[in-house]
Amino acid sequence: MRIKCPHCGERDRREFYYVGDAVALDRPDPDAGDVVWDDYVHNRDNPAGVTRDLWYHESGCSTWIVVTRNTVTHEILKTELASKVKEAMA
Numbered sequence: 001m002r003i004k005c006p007h008c009g010e011r012d013r014r015e016f017y018y019v020g021d022a023v024a025l026d027r028p029d030p031d032a033g034d035v036v037w038d039d040y041v042h043n044r045d046n047p048a049g050v051t052r053d054l055w056y057h058e059s060g061c062s063t064w065i066v067v068t069r070n071t072v073t074h075e076i077l078k079t080e081l082a083s084k085v086k087e088a089m090a
Helices: 034-043 083-090
Strands: 003-006 009-012 015-023 050-056 062-068 076-081
Touching: 003 062, 003 076, 062 083, 076 083
Parallel strands: none
Antiparallel strands: 003 009, 015 050, 050 062, 062 076
8 A cells, every 4th residue: 555645755554654543532531430441442443435544654754644545445535634634623
């Protein structure tokens, strides 16, 4: 898989570190209990289709990027600087 870094251009995915979903998670209250915290820490949806993921360009420019991709076809639809995505959400 090739990922287009907004700064460095197209690179092999091995230069990047996958972090997870690029969505805000609702953190449980500190006293929510073990079952709730276990679910929060260990369980995530694994949808087939288009997702938005957070990646770190570890072996490159150290940029955080949001990658919109199709998990079925492995097609990358869009890459964006994570800082720009955050600004657009504010």
